[in-house]
Every structure is written in C-alpha cells, then in structure tokens.
Amino acid sequence: MIVMKNVYKKYPNGVVASNGIHVEIEKGEFVYVVGPSGAGKSTFIKMMYREEVPSSGLIYFNNTELTKMHRKDVPYLRRQIGVVFQDFKLLPKLTVYENIAYALEVIEESPSVIRQKVTEVLKLVGLTRKTRMFPNELSGGEQQRVSIARSIVNQPKLVIADEPTGNLDPETSWEIMKIFERINAQGTTIIMATHNKDIVDNQPHRVIQIEGGLITRDEHEGEYSNEI
Amino acid sequence: MKSRTVRRHIRESFKSLSRNGWMTFASVSAVTVTLLLIGVFIVIMMNLNQLADNIENDVEIKVVAEPGASEVEVQELLKEVKETPGVAEVKYSSRKQELERMIQSFGDELALYKQDNPLGDALYVKADDPKNTASIANEISTYTYTFDVEYGEGKVEKLFNVLKIGRNVGLGLILALLFTAMFLISNTIRLTIVARRTEIDIMKLVGATDSFVRIPFMLEGVWLGIFGAVLPMTLMTIFYSKLYDFWEGRLQNQLFHLLDPNPFLLQLNFLLLFVAVFIGVWGSFMSVRKFLKS
Numbered sequence A: 001m002i003v004m005k006n007v008y009k010k011y012p013n014g015v016v017a018s019n020g021i022h023v024e025i026e027k028g029e030f031v032y033v034v035g036p037s038g039a040g041k042s043t044f045i046k047m048m049y050r051e052e053v054p055s056s057g058l059i060y061f062n063n064t065e066l067t068k069m070h071r072k073d074v075p076y077l078r079r080q081i082g083v084v085f086q087d088f089k090l091l092p093k094l095t096v097y098e099n100i101a102y103a104l105e106v107i108e109e110s111p112s113v114i115r116q117k118v119t120e121v122l123k124l125v126g127l128t129r130k131t132r133m134f135p136n137e138l139s140g141g142e143q144q145r146v147s148i149a150r151s152i153v154n155q156p157k158l159v160i161a162d163e164p165t166g167n168l169d170p171e172t173s174w175e176i177m178k179i180f181e182r183i184n185a186q187g188t189t190i191i192m193a194t195h196n197k198d199i200v201d202n203q204p205h206r207v208i209q210i211e212g213g214l215i216t217r218d219e220h221e222g223e224y225s226n227e228i
Numbered sequence B: 001m002k003s004r005t006v007r008r009h010i011r012e013s014f015k016s017l018s019r020n021g022w023m024t025f026a027s028v029s030a031v032t033v034t035l036l037l038i039g040v041f042i043v044i045m046m047n048l049n050q051l052a053d054n055i056e057n058d059v060e061i062k063v064v065a066e067p068g069a070s071e072v073e074v075q076e077l078l079k080e081v082k083e084t085p086g087v088a089e090v091k092y093s094s095r096k097q098e099l100e101r102m103i104q105s106f107g108d109e110l111a112l113y114k115q116d117n118p119l120g121d122a123l124y125v126k127a128d129d130p131k132n133t134a135s136i137a138n139e140i141s142t143y144t145y146t147f148d149v150e151y152g153e154g155k156v157e158k159l160f161n162v163l164k165i166g167r168n169v170g171l172g173l174i175l176a177l178l179f180t181a182m183f184l185i186s187n188t189i190r191l192t193i194v195a196r197r198t199e200i201d202i203m204k205l206v207g208a209t210d211s212f213v214r215i216p217f218m219l220e221g222v223w224l225g226i227f228g229a230v231l232p233m234t235l236m237t238i239f240y241s242k243l244y245d246f247w248e249g250r251l252q253n254q255l256f257h258l259l260d261p262n263p264f265l266l267q268l269n270f271l272l273l274f275v276a277v278f279i280g281v282w283g284s285f286m287s288v289r290k291f292l293k294s
C-alpha cells in the first residue's frame, strides 16, 4: 500500500527530518510508529498524504508516485486516506457535526447519506451529545475524537493517526483503540504514531521505530521499546 | 459539480457570513462607503455633463446684415450662410423684429427709432457641432453683406475649455476613486480571508479541491457586494428624487435641467450594484487564489 524508497527530507530551516527512509507497508497492516520526540515520526507520516514533499526519494501509494504528483490530483489522494492530525486541525467556524460532514461534502455525498454516516461515527466516538458545539467549546480529548471521527467517516482504505490517544484518558484511549482494531479487522490499513507504551505493549502489532530521521527498528510484533 | 453541491456552497457562504460577524460588517461597510462616494460623484458628473451639453447646444452666432442691404441682398446672404459647411440651422429675424426685441429689453425710449430703424436684419445660426462655432463665424464674416458677427467669442471658447477640463478631471477622479475603492475593499476582504488561512489549509488537507474551497468564498463576495450596495442605492434614489422635485419645481424655465430620474436612477443603481458585486467577487477571488497556491 505504501512504499518509501530512500526518502530524504530537509526542511527549509535546515533540519533533516528524514535521512534515507526505506519502508514497505502492506494493505491491511496495523503499524505503530514510535520514537522520541523530534525523531521525525510526524514528518514520515505527513509525506504519505503529501502534506510534506520529500527533498529526494520516491513514495508510492497504491502504485501512484506521490513526489511527482500533480497539484490538482492531491485532493483525490487525500480522500482515500483518513488522517488524525496531531493538532486535530478542526475548522473553528464549524460545529462538531459540520466538521465531520465536511469530509463527506468534498466527495459530494448526498445529504441523507451524510446525516446517517456522521451520526453513526459520532456514536462510535461517543460524542452524540456535543454535535452542535464548536471546537473551542471542547476539551482536547473531545477535539481529538472529532478528528478521529472525521478521519474514518468516509471509510478510507488507509487511516493515518498521529498520536490519536495523546490527549485521552486511558479508558477513552482503549475505546479509540477498539475502533481502530475493528476497522483494521475489516481490512483498513492503520498507521499510528504513538508515545503510548501501554497500548503498544498490550496490543501487539508491527512496530517501526524512528530515531534521528532513520528507521532503527522494524519488528513484526514488537514492543514499544527494545531496551528494558 | 452536482446541484446539491451548488446548494451546499450557497448555504455555506451564508453561514460563513453570519458566523464571521464583525468581519462581514467591516466588509459591507467598506463597500457601502465607497459606493456612496462613487454614487454622489456620478450624479454630479453626469449632471455637469448634461449642463455642458445644454450650454453647447445653446451657442448661437448672430449675423447682422448690412443695414443698407436690400431684401434680395439679404436673401442672398441667407442662402450663402445656409450653404456654409457646418451650419445646422438658420433663423431669420427682420430688422423690425430686432428693434421690438431691443425695446422689450431696454425700454420705450428706443421707440423713437421706429421712425428710422438703424438696425440690420439678423440671422441666428447654429453649428452642427458647437466646437465649429468660431470657424463658421469667421467664414460668415467674410461674406459681402455681412455687417457684423457676434457669438461671444473668447467667452465661448473659454467655456468649452473649462467644460472639457472639468469632464476630464471628473472622469479621472471617478477612475481614481474606483481604484481606491477596489483597493480598500479587496484589502478588507483579504484581511477576513487571511484570518481564515488556516481554515483553507485544513479544508485542503481533508480533500477539498481548489474550487470546493473557492466557490463559497466567492459567493460570500457576491453577498457582501449586494449587502453593501443596498444602502447606497436606497439613499441615492431617495435623495436624487427629492433633489429633482425640488429643483424642477422651484426653478422652472431654468437653463439647466437635472437629468430625469427615469431612467437615470435606474442606470445609476444598476451600475452601483454591478460595481459592488464585481468588487466583492474580485476581492475574494484574488485573496483566496493567493492561499490556494501555497
């Protein structure tokens, strides 16, 4: 599903966030991306839906090469990928409901289907009573759940989540993990950057560890950390 | 684009207007103020223009025939004048009529001249183009039976120059005003959109195409323009009608008539609305374009 070949990313300020990454992620996989803060996890992820473009190297998404992708094709790539952003990225002037509906409006879904799917996903993340609130009226954890709901509402083949449990209490974190496990079981590929040792160790999946812009560990059913 | 998406964009643009409260107010106010200025200016300019036309059409050449000339000779002069290139209209006034007119304006003392009328017959000449007045007058003055030619020489020329300058200056001012307006308004709109830059980025991250982002913003521009035009259009209509009634009622037989509100007001309002919508859409388009590119 995703292939990176010798990907190198240097930000305009000179920081090298990816320093020659090779990786292959198959359809249906569940992948944790771990590593210390500033290691380049978010950068690694952002290049997959083309929020960032690598300085050199190649990235394939289902045989489409992303680095040479035309500007006008980018929206169609992003519609196939659900993204939970580390900073949520909710539209401040739209309500919870409207924020989630937006992802379906861009693909010109019919209002009745939108209503049904949004209601369903709101139930899933436990926000049915806050649908008319604006993002600034929500707690961090609630905003995160809206972001998660938006990422899965149009049933994408790939969900990328950047610390989706970062602001959640352990209980809600497990609820969210259950959702991810469920859609993964239905065949959705999940790539999830996380600092949550508890989850990684108890819910074993493939672990990709990034340090200093390089993949330093890639284990089939790894633990959060290889040191004791 | 599906029709439900069109409806969605329209709904979205109105929602955004109401949720952006004071930003909307600022933009609408900017349009309103500018349009009022433009409107007042156009009223003044168009009426000055009309005045200029009135005056131009009023310029006559008075040709006085030799007082001693016979009737046949005067007829010859009349024929000559009529055939002069550029002459549109010639009115004949006999020496008797001329004297009557003088008596009317200067009093009965002149009545004694009735015995021995010293005046010549007169011809009142209009040029097809008022600018040719001077050259036509010159031409006529060379004819054999011409005694005198009057047309308020220098004065007419000066008036024309003043009018010409006035029109050009007015036109220049309107253009300058229009540009200032566009700048002012596009800046206001840009400000409101700069504030939404992050929103545009987010929309794109969740898969919106450029046009999906752009269309609601441009529709917002249309509404801003229309809302901004309402007050100026209403005020101009009310005040111009009032002014017209007052002017034409009190000052009848005046040389200068104001333009008839029908169709002038219709044209003015149409123009104001067009300018407003154009500025609104153009402002939105330019600002969004900047952010979509990045």
Ligand SMILES: Nc1ncnc2c1ncn2[C@@H]1O[C@H](COP(=O)(O)OP(=O)(O)OP(=O)(O)O)[C@@H](O)[C@H]1O
Residues within 6 Å of the ligand: A011, A012, A013, A015, A016, A017, A035, A036, A037, A038, A039, A040, A041, A042, A043, A044, A086
């Ligand atoms: N837009 C940017 N411009 C310049 N430098 C950046 C930018 N984004 C990230 N960086 C730098 O790139 C490096 C990697 O950042 P990245 O966000 O990928 O780390 P991360 O592993 O996601 O960290 P965290 O766990 O804290 O989220 C950091 O040193 C960061 O300062």
Ligand SMILES: [Mg+2]
Residues within 6 Å of the ligand: A041, A042, A043, A086, A162
């Ligand atoms: Mg990160």
